[in-house]
Amino acid sequence: MSELLSVDGIDTYYGESHVLFDVSLSVDAGEVVALVGRNGAGKTTTLRSVMCLTPAAEGTIEMDGEEIQDLDPHDVRQRGISWVPEERRVFGGLTVAENLRLAARGGEEDRTTQIERVYERFPRLDERRDQHAGTMSGGEQQMLAIARALVGPETDLLLLDEPSEGLAPQIVEDVADIIRELNDEGVTVLLVEQNAEMALGLADRAYVIETGEVVHESPATELLNDREAMETYLGVK
Known part of the structure; x- marks a missing residue:
């Protein structure tokens, strides 16, 4: 697989508040990558930084080998990145x-x-x-x-922010099926999700973010099957 998105050492602030600390992650073409963590860990801010809605103050973000961290959000969309925000809107x-x-x-x-x-x-x-x-x-x-x-514009990378939030369990399965179908059709996905088990069941690889720092990276199934890590990082018993 070729690398589609590369986030390298970004620091992001809300005003004077330092929210992301040296965050790095990558997404290869054709993958579903999950970014999981507790509430307030920095998941949404990471997506907002990729879309340049909350631009990173340091570090680089590349889409298909070209730096995008200084673009306007409209131009990021033109590069093939789409964002589905939290709470549907x-x-x-x-x-x-x-x-x-x-x-x-x-x-x-x-x-x-x-x-x-x-x-x-x-x-x-x-x-x-x-x-x-x-x-x-x-x-x-x-x-x-x-x-x-x-x-x-054609979507090469879809950023999904908490797509299962507030949905009944059966409807969560329906949303998961939509994500699988989109990925089967060639859409690469970076998935932020509080429902860690749903996200890890869909994903190829996973990152865990904690208080603005990436603290774990592994194949998604490896994290899903590591009950100690699931409880330590995500509070899932």
Whole structure:
């Protein structure tokens, strides 16, 4: 596999608060990589730094061999990175079609083509294109959030922030299936997830972040089967 994303020694701040300390990780093309850790460990900030929403003050971030840490978020998206933020953030008062149209880019023909591709990938959204997003189930809203991130330039790397948050166990499985299907179709995934067992069950490799520092890296199954490490790092017994 070739390296798609490389994060090398980044330090990130919120104002005067130092949040990430020398964080390094990599994602190879075709992988699902999980970034797990306790609440407040720095998982979301890492994704925000990759998207240049909260730019790193030190270190480098490369996408497909080119540095991106100084780009605007819009330009990061143009490089093939999409972000699905925590809590989904769909527009509840708008229909599925309207949510997708807001995310589409280009002329009318291009926008229509982008949205139709999404409907082909997510038939359930096609069935609900005229339904208001706020009336959909949590799992369907998460599907819409993922679909919205895929509208526009081709997505090579999908950043997913807590996609199972607030969902019932069966719906979590449905979301996991969506992630597997996207990965099977060639989308590389960096997955931030509080549900460590779900994330590690999906991932090829895993990083554990603790108080802003990466403290563990291993194949995902190795971490999942190491009950002592799971309890020490993640509080999972």
